[in-house]
Amino acid sequence: MSFKKILVLSVFISFLFNCKSEEYVAETPKIIPIPSNLTIHKGYFVLDHGVGISFDDNFKVSGDFLRNYIQNGSDIELDDNSDIQFILDETIENAEGYQLNIEPYQITIRAKTDRGAFYAVQTLRQLLPLEFENRTLSDEQISIPCMTVTDAPQFQYRGMHLDVARHMFSVDFIKQYIDAIAMLKMNTFHWHLTDDQGWRIEIKKFPKLQEIAAYRNETLIGHYSDQPHQFDGKSYGGFYTQDEVKSIVAYAQTRHVTLIPEIELPGHAQAAIAAYPNLGCTGESIDVATKWGVFEDIYCSKDETFEFLEAVLDEVIPLFPSEYIHIGGDEAPKTHWKACAQCQNRIKSEGLKDExxxxxxxxxxxxRYLNSKGKQIIGWDEILEGGLAPNATVMSWRGTKGAIEAAKQHHNVVMTPTSHCYFDYYQSTNEDEPTAIGGFLPLEKVYHFNPVPSELNTDEAQYILGAQGNLWTEYIPTESQVEYMIFPRILAMSEVVWSQNDTKNYADFTMRVEHFNKRLDALNINYANHLYEVLGNVSKNNNQLEYLLSTVTEGKVIRLTMNGDEPNFESRVYQNPIAIDTTKMIKAAVFHPETNEKLSPTFTKHFNYHKAVGKTITIDKTPHKSYAGSGPDGLLNSISGSDSRYGDKEWLGFWGEDIEITIDLNEEVEIHSIETRFHNGNGQWIYAPEKVKLELDNDLIINNLTLRDSLIISTQFDVNQRSRYVKLRIPNYGIIPDGRQGAGQKAWTFIDEIIIK
Structure with a gap:
C-alpha cells in the first residue's frame, strides 16, 4: 500500500472516530444532466500530488481529457499509478453508459467504450472545485466525496445546432461551442453552413462560392417585421477553409462530438445561385440575400445542378466522418419550378405528379449519390413532401406531425419542434431582452419537453433517436449573444435527452442550475439568468380570479408595490394572492432575504378589468398544444399578452383552423364595445384574419381588419346594446402565398385578450 493510501486511510479512520454516533451526511452533488443513480458513501478521496491516472488505448480520449483537465486547472502533479483507473467493462449494456466509483483510496471508471468513460469524466468534473475551470485553484489537496454513480443516456442522439450562414463565428468559438456540448454529455453538433445569406465552407472546385456567395452587400437592421426595412450598408461575410474545418472536426473527436454538416438544397440556395446563376431556373444574376426570410430562387432540377451539388459533396464528405450529411430540404418555394421548362420536362420524363x-x-x-459514398441523409420534415426518400432520417421542426408520419413509416427521427427546441426565441417576458426572432421559450418549457410523441406506440417510438436544440442567428451577431441564447436552455435540453424521466424534477433542476451558473462564471460563459425573476399565474378561487406570484429558486423574498413605485427592500413582502377585481398595476421583484439585495429585474403586470373577466368561455377548436397559453380562460383574465412574443401565457395559437368563440356573461348586460387583437408575425407563419364576425343576442357585425403590415392587429366593435352571449367567428387566413416564408403551408392564428366594456 502506498504512503498516500495509508495517509488517506488514517484520515478516514480518524474521521469515523470523531463522528461518534452522529450520522454521516454529505451534500448531494448538483450534477447536470442528473444521473440515473447516485449513492453517497462515507469518506473522501483526496486528490493531491502523487495521485496517478491509469488507462489503456481503449480510453485514450477520456483518459487524456481527465489528465489534462486536472493538470491544466491546478498545480497538482500527477503520477502514473492507478489511484484513478479506467476499466473496460463489457457487461455495461449501453455503449455510452458508465459506472463511476469513488472510494477513499481509489476512483474507478468502468465503461464499455471510451464515450461512456468520457461521460463519467464529465460527471467527475462537476464534483471538483469550480476553480479548475479557470486555473485559480490555490489548494493542493482536494477532497472528493465518496459515491457510486451508475448512468446511461435515455436517447442516442443528443444534439445542438448552430447557424453560421446568417452570422458566422470564429474557429476558436466553434471549438468552445463543442466544449459546451461535450460538458453536458451531448454528442452531436449540427453545423448549418449554407443559406441564402451566405456560403460558409470552402469548395475548391468552385472558387466563386468563396468570392461571391460568402459575402452579402449589407444586412437588415432591426427586426424583419419592422417596416420599412432598413440596412446597414456594410459588406458582411467570410467562410471556413477546409483546413479550419479539419481542425474543428479533429477537435470534436477529442470530445466525442460528431459533426453533421448541412448543405441546404433545393431551397435556401440564393447565395450559391448568386455565385453561379446557371444553377437557378432563370439564369439571371442575383445578389446574396441581405435580409431574412424565404426566397424563390432555388436550385433548378437540371442535370447541371446535380453535377454541381455532387461535386460540392465530394469535397464535403472527406471532411466529415459522420454517418449523416444534412441536406436541408425545407422552405423551397415552387414558383420558379412551375414556370421552368426544364423542371416541367423533368416532371413529365420522370412520371411525377407535381412540383x-x-x-x-x-x-x-x-x-442515392450520398448512399453510394457511404453516407445517409438527414433533412427537415419538408422532405416528407411528395414521398420520403428511402433511407432518410427526418428532423421534425414544424411540430410533431412530421415525426409521427416518419416514425410510422419506420424512418428515424430527430425531434426539434419550434415550440420547445428553438433557442432563438425569447426566453423571458422582460422587455430588456435582446431582439429575437419572436416566440417565447422559457427554461421550464424546454425542460418539460418529451421527445416521444404520445401518438406513437412502443414499436414506433423506437424510431425517435433523440432531440436537438436549434440556434438560428438572424438576430444573433456576436459570440456573447450566442452564449446568452443557449445558456441555460442547453442545460434543460441536456437533461431532456440524457436523463431518465423518473429522475427529473424542475424545482430540483433550477437549484442545480443556480449552482451550475457559478461554473459558467468560471468558464467566462455569458448566460441568461432568469432564475430570480418573478413569475405570475392566474387562478380561480370561488369564482374570483386571483394572481399568484412566485420565483423558481428557494429561500428568496418577493416584494411588491401597487402604486407604480419601483419595489425596494422596504416594500411590502408578497404573501397572499392578489384579487383581480379592478383595473390596477403591480410591480414586484425578488430580494435576498438577508442582504436585501435586489436579485431580479422589476416585474410589471397590468390588469385591465372588464365585464367578461372570469366569465364562461368556450372555443370550438382546441388550441395547438404547443401554444395553448393559459387555455381559453386566458382570453378573459384581464391580462394582455406580449407585443412581440406570441408564445407566452396569454396568446392562444391555432394552426390552419377557423375558430368560433362563445362567451356567456351569465346575464344580459349593457355592452358598449368589444375588442381583441391578433398577432401578425408573417415571418413565423402567423397571419391575422382578414375579417372577424361578431354575433350578439340580436345582431351580427363584420369587421374587416386592415394595417396588414403591423405586427399586432387590433379590432374593435362599437355596439351599445344589451346581450348575454357574445360570439366571435374568426376565419383562418388560409394558405400562405408564394414568395412568403412558409409558402404553401397553413397559416397560424394567434389571439389575445377579449375585452368587453
Missing part, C-alpha cells in the same frame, strides 16, 4: 414530387425526386437523387 412536390419533383422535390422528392431531387432529394432522393441526392440521397
Amino acid at each position: 412536390h414530387e419533383l422535390q422528392n425526386y431531387f432529394i432522393t437523387r441526392i440521397e
Whole structure:
C-alpha cells in the first residue's frame, strides 16, 4: 500500500472516530444532466500530488481529457499509478453508459467504450472545485466525496445546432461551442453552413462560392417585421477553409462530438445561385440575400445542378466522418419550378405528379449519390413532401406531425419542434431582452419537453433517436449573444435527452442550475439568468380570479408595490394572492432575504378589468398544444399578452383552423364595445384574419381588419346594446402565398385578450 493510501486511510479512520454516533451526511452533488443513480458513501478521496491516472488505448480520449483537465486547472502533479483507473467493462449494456466509483483510496471508471468513460469524466468534473475551470485553484489537496454513480443516456442522439450562414463565428468559438456540448454529455453538433445569406465552407472546385456567395452587400437592421426595412450598408461575410474545418472536426473527436454538416438544397440556395446563376431556373444574376426570410430562387432540377451539388459533396464528405450529411430540404418555394421548362420536362420524363414530387425526386437523387459514398441523409420534415426518400432520417421542426408520419413509416427521427427546441426565441417576458426572432421559450418549457410523441406506440417510438436544440442567428451577431441564447436552455435540453424521466424534477433542476451558473462564471460563459425573476399565474378561487406570484429558486423574498413605485427592500413582502377585481398595476421583484439585495429585474403586470373577466368561455377548436397559453380562460383574465412574443401565457395559437368563440356573461348586460387583437408575425407563419364576425343576442357585425403590415392587429366593435352571449367567428387566413416564408403551408392564428366594456 502506498504512503498516500495509508495517509488517506488514517484520515478516514480518524474521521469515523470523531463522528461518534452522529450520522454521516454529505451534500448531494448538483450534477447536470442528473444521473440515473447516485449513492453517497462515507469518506473522501483526496486528490493531491502523487495521485496517478491509469488507462489503456481503449480510453485514450477520456483518459487524456481527465489528465489534462486536472493538470491544466491546478498545480497538482500527477503520477502514473492507478489511484484513478479506467476499466473496460463489457457487461455495461449501453455503449455510452458508465459506472463511476469513488472510494477513499481509489476512483474507478468502468465503461464499455471510451464515450461512456468520457461521460463519467464529465460527471467527475462537476464534483471538483469550480476553480479548475479557470486555473485559480490555490489548494493542493482536494477532497472528493465518496459515491457510486451508475448512468446511461435515455436517447442516442443528443444534439445542438448552430447557424453560421446568417452570422458566422470564429474557429476558436466553434471549438468552445463543442466544449459546451461535450460538458453536458451531448454528442452531436449540427453545423448549418449554407443559406441564402451566405456560403460558409470552402469548395475548391468552385472558387466563386468563396468570392461571391460568402459575402452579402449589407444586412437588415432591426427586426424583419419592422417596416420599412432598413440596412446597414456594410459588406458582411467570410467562410471556413477546409483546413479550419479539419481542425474543428479533429477537435470534436477529442470530445466525442460528431459533426453533421448541412448543405441546404433545393431551397435556401440564393447565395450559391448568386455565385453561379446557371444553377437557378432563370439564369439571371442575383445578389446574396441581405435580409431574412424565404426566397424563390432555388436550385433548378437540371442535370447541371446535380453535377454541381455532387461535386460540392465530394469535397464535403472527406471532411466529415459522420454517418449523416444534412441536406436541408425545407422552405423551397415552387414558383420558379412551375414556370421552368426544364423542371416541367423533368416532371413529365420522370412520371411525377407535381412540383412536390419533383422535390422528392431531387432529394432522393441526392440521397442515392450520398448512399453510394457511404453516407445517409438527414433533412427537415419538408422532405416528407411528395414521398420520403428511402433511407432518410427526418428532423421534425414544424411540430410533431412530421415525426409521427416518419416514425410510422419506420424512418428515424430527430425531434426539434419550434415550440420547445428553438433557442432563438425569447426566453423571458422582460422587455430588456435582446431582439429575437419572436416566440417565447422559457427554461421550464424546454425542460418539460418529451421527445416521444404520445401518438406513437412502443414499436414506433423506437424510431425517435433523440432531440436537438436549434440556434438560428438572424438576430444573433456576436459570440456573447450566442452564449446568452443557449445558456441555460442547453442545460434543460441536456437533461431532456440524457436523463431518465423518473429522475427529473424542475424545482430540483433550477437549484442545480443556480449552482451550475457559478461554473459558467468560471468558464467566462455569458448566460441568461432568469432564475430570480418573478413569475405570475392566474387562478380561480370561488369564482374570483386571483394572481399568484412566485420565483423558481428557494429561500428568496418577493416584494411588491401597487402604486407604480419601483419595489425596494422596504416594500411590502408578497404573501397572499392578489384579487383581480379592478383595473390596477403591480410591480414586484425578488430580494435576498438577508442582504436585501435586489436579485431580479422589476416585474410589471397590468390588469385591465372588464365585464367578461372570469366569465364562461368556450372555443370550438382546441388550441395547438404547443401554444395553448393559459387555455381559453386566458382570453378573459384581464391580462394582455406580449407585443412581440406570441408564445407566452396569454396568446392562444391555432394552426390552419377557423375558430368560433362563445362567451356567456351569465346575464344580459349593457355592452358598449368589444375588442381583441391578433398577432401578425408573417415571418413565423402567423397571419391575422382578414375579417372577424361578431354575433350578439340580436345582431351580427363584420369587421374587416386592415394595417396588414403591423405586427399586432387590433379590432374593435362599437355596439351599445344589451346581450348575454357574445360570439366571435374568426376565419383562418388560409394558405400562405408564394414568395412568403412558409409558402404553401397553413397559416397560424394567434389571439389575445377579449375585452368587453
